[in-house]
Amino acid sequence: MPEGFGVSARVVAWAAEKGYSQLPEHLDAFKRKVQANAYTYADWDSAFMEAIREDWARLRGKAQIGGAVPVSDSRPQWAINAGFTNRWEAENEGCYERNAHLFHDGKRTEAA
DSSP states (O other): OOTTOOOOHHHHHHHHHHTOOOHHHHHHHHHHHHHHHTOOOSOHHHHHHHHHHTTTTOOTTOOSSSSOOOOOTTSOHHHHHTTOSSHHHHHHTTOOGGGGGGEETTEEOOOO
């Protein structure tokens, strides 16, 4: 990771446009995961923005005052039932809520 890597003006502008907040918390999670896995990137800001979008810090969907953490929108039941870990895996394979019934174990089944 580049020395002194932090939340840049580019990331702040992108986050504001997309409605993301809690950037210091996202940065902390990003740095921990990068260090733990020895990740390297050609564009660190882009990698950080993707980590925010994917919610590596697991900040979205948490209960505000104690209590149970609800199932996040990143893991909808239709994607889980189709055999995917999360929404993004499903959508990368062309699986959406409207056609999830066509997928099993993360693969599209042949049409009958």
